[in-house]
Amino acid sequence: MAKALKINPRDNVAVLLEDIRSGETVDVATGAEVICIQARQEIAFGHKIALANLDADQPIIKYGEEIGRARTAIGAGDWIHLHNLYCRRGHEDRAE
Amino acid sequence: MLTFQGYRRPQGLPGARNAVAVIPSVFCANTVARRIAEHVAGAIAFCHPVGCSQVGLDLELTTRGLKGLGKHPNFYGVVVVGLGCERFQARELAESITAAGKPVEMLVIQEEGDTLRAIEKGVTFAGRMAEEASRQTREEFPLSEFSLGLKCGGTDATSGLAANPALGWVTDRICEAGGRAIFTEVTELIGAEQILARRAVNPKVASQILSTIGSMEKRLSAATASAEIRHRSALISPGNEDGGVTSVVEKALGGIYKAGTGPISGGVGYGEYPEGPGLYLLDCVGHDGEAVTGLVASGCQAVVFTTGRGTPTGFPGVPVIKITGNRATYERMRFNLDFNAGGIVEGTPIAEVGAELLAKVLRIGSGEPSRAELLGHDELFCITRI
Numbered sequence: 236m237a238k239a240l241k242i243n244p245r246d247n248v249a250v251l252l253e254d255i256r257s258g259e260t261v262d263v264a265t266g267a268e269v270i271c272i273q274a275r276q277e278i279a280f281g282h283k284i285a286l287a288n289l290d291a292d293q294p295i296i297k298y299g300e301e302i303g304r305a306r307t308a309i310g311a312g313d314w315i316h317l318h319n320l321y322c323r324r325g326h327e328d329r330a331e
Numbered sequence: 332m333l334t335f336q337g338y339r340r341p342q343g344l345p346g347a348r349n350a351v352a353v354i355p356s357v358f359c360a361n362t363v364a365r366r367i368a369e370h371v372a373g374a375i376a377f378c379h380p381v382g383c384s385q386v387g388l389d390l391e392l393t394t395r396g397l398k399g400l401g402k403h404p405n406f407y408g409v410v411v412v413g414l415g416c417e418r419f420q421a422r423e424l425a426e427s428i429t430a431a432g433k434p435v436e437m438l439v440i441q442e443e444g445d446t447l448r449a450i451e452k453g454v455t456f457a458g459r460m461a462e463e464a465s466r467q468t469r470e471e472f473p474l475s476e477f478s479l480g481l482k483c484g485g486t487d488a489t490s491g492l493a494a495n496p497a498l499g500w501v502t503d504r505i506c507e508a509g510g511r512a513i514f515t516e517v518t519e520l521i522g523a524e525q526i527l528a529r530r531a532v533n534p535k536v537a538s539q540i541l542s543t544i545g546s547m548e549k550r551l552s553a554a555t556a557s558a559e560i561r562h563r564s565a566l567i568s569p570g571n572e573d574g575g576v577t578s579v580v581e582k583a584l585g586g587i588y589k590a591g592t593g594p595i596s597g598g599v600g601y602g603e604y605p606e607g608p609g610l611y612l613l614d615c616v617g618h619d620g621e622a623v624t625g626l627v628a629s630g631c632q633a634v635v636f637t638t639g640r641g642t643p644t645g646f647p648g649v650p651v652i653k654i655t656g657n658r659a660t661y662e663r664m665r666f667n668l669d670f671n672a673g674g675i676v677e678g679t680p681i682a683e684v685g686a687e688l689l690a691k692v693l694r695i696g697s698g699e700p701s702r703a704e705l706l707g708h709d710e711l712f713c714i715t716r717i
Contacts, residue, residue, distance in 0.1 A: 236678065240492060242491075242492070242508075243471070250488060250492060250575070251575075252676055264678065270569060279575065280488065280575075281487065281488025281489075281574045282575035282698065283575060283577070283673070283697075285473070296586040297581060297582075297584070298491070298588070300523075300526055300580070300584055301580070302578050302580045302581035302584065303578040303580065303581070304465065308596035315577065316572075316577050317577055318393055318574065320577045320578065322522070322578035322579065322580055322581075
């Protein structure tokens, strides 16, 4: 069984189906094929892993839609969450 | 052709159940209503805390909610119980249900004399209706006569991966067959309004979707303007963030999966029924009870409720079908949950799990009890307020 799932072909992130360790190789099911990516940090079940290198302000795509933008440059295999994704909606309480 | 077994009604969609509803027009009539229902097998009392000293939109929402409930297809007939001095009169509620072609009886406590006389009369009414209802048998109806409510709660990472996509598949099949599906939880849609507006059947519906979600955002903003908590930050809970949800858009997208991929036919106001077939957006908040009550008050014969963390709740007289995409939750809360969609996470195609879910929904719509019904869960009846 794959350890992560790329939900939509347009996505540049995958969702972890189990907890993984830093440096672990993650099999990502994409619907068509299984791709491998090395995790650069520890990532928990349900969280997102970057599937490609992303520049700052580049859109982060999940479910085929933009869920936010990269706060900093993100490398393939990085954990994506509040520390490196910003969204113009919903977090005005957090200083940019 | 997919079908289900329902109870024919004089007007509108068939019922998935055949109960007698005892509805107080004001909370002062709750005890009388409850005792009437306790005496009659097949009767359900809908006790609530509203109907007194309300004004404006708040009172309007109460009247629309109770009227929408009263004409619901799952009820054979309704006994309306009033006190007498309330602004929303029992007569207005009874007349609206009569107009929907349903058997209705009404009693007003201050006119009957006292609690005992009111209960005696109510038991006579409800007992006669229950007897009539028992003579009715189920008939076969096509999927186009089904109206399904869509809800999620206790969301985790599997909701957007498995449970909501499986439900979305069911939604698409019902709408393609000419049936109805209704989604709501407008507070949870903030951030995805443009994505939803693109699915509208025409520009008028697109602007209705944008204004419904925009108004809800303004309402949340006004409600928290003077508080320390900034309104939008509250839309993602710490539990959502721990589970890997990072932005409001991500949360909204995971939720709207349950509304499938088809066009959105229109919006419905609280207590209103859709005018025709298709997928509709109901203007109601995300609170589990208020949202399910809103779906019922818009005529949904059953609700499918997706849950990652698991929840036991139910609605009296209307099946609330619990599905989870989390295998561990399914094992832990097995007696509360009707369906496990977790196979999708392990690689089973969405269409295969969706087809099993649709079959389950139609079996429950045809009389098989949902787990919430088996366990007597009835806490979801909750009239929305402003």
